[in-house]
Amino acid sequence: MQEIIEISTNSRNGLYDITEKVRKILEMHPVTTGIVTVYVQGATAGIMIQENWDESVQNDVVSLLNKLIPQGVWEHDAQDGNGDSHLKAGIVGPSETIPVIDGKLGLSTWQNIFLCEFDGPRQSRKIAVTIIDA
Numbered sequence: 772m773q774e775i776i777e778i779s780t781n782s783r784n785g786l787y788d789i790t791e792k793v794r795k796i797l798e799m800h801p802v803t804t805g806i807v808t809v810y811v812q813g814a815t816a817g818i819m820i821q822e823n824w825d826e827s828v829q830n831d832v833v834s835l836l837n838k839l840i841p842q843g844v845w846e847h848d849a850q851d852g853n854g855d856s857h858l859k860a861g862i863v864g865p866s867e868t869i870p871v872i873d874g875k876l877g878l879s880t881w882q883n884i885f886l887c888e889f890d891g892p893r894q895s896r897k898i899a900v901t902i903i904d905a
């Protein structure tokens with residue numbers, strides 16, 4: 772089964788925790804053992820599993836990618852000014868796969884699922900959540 776999560780973003784670069792939304796979809800469509808895939812539709816966003824104790828790691832991810840991939844120096848910038856956004860999205864990747872263990876998301880205590888925005892703010896980012904029973 773599959774559902775689409777839709778969220779808005781309010782910064783050009785930022786991580787947005789979507790763990791509870793994914794957990795709710797699994798609760799509505801329970802499986803005991805399986806996998807959940809989380810996939811963002813869009814060439815300038817990604818999905819990352821990362822710590823959510825506070826905002827430090829999320830800010831560090833954005834800082835790292837901004838240092839590695841500065842804005843405004845890419846061939847694609849001549850088209851729509853977001854060459855860095857595409858490169859960041861490509862490095863992070865558009866999806867993650869999470870095992871379902873004993874009916875629950877198999878995340879550790881400090882693992883959360885984040886949408887990574889690299890070309891915001893956006894009114895709508897769509898994330899496909901697919902649950903596969905094993």
Ligand code: ZN
Pocket residue numbers: 847850851852853854857
């Ligand atoms: Zn572009």
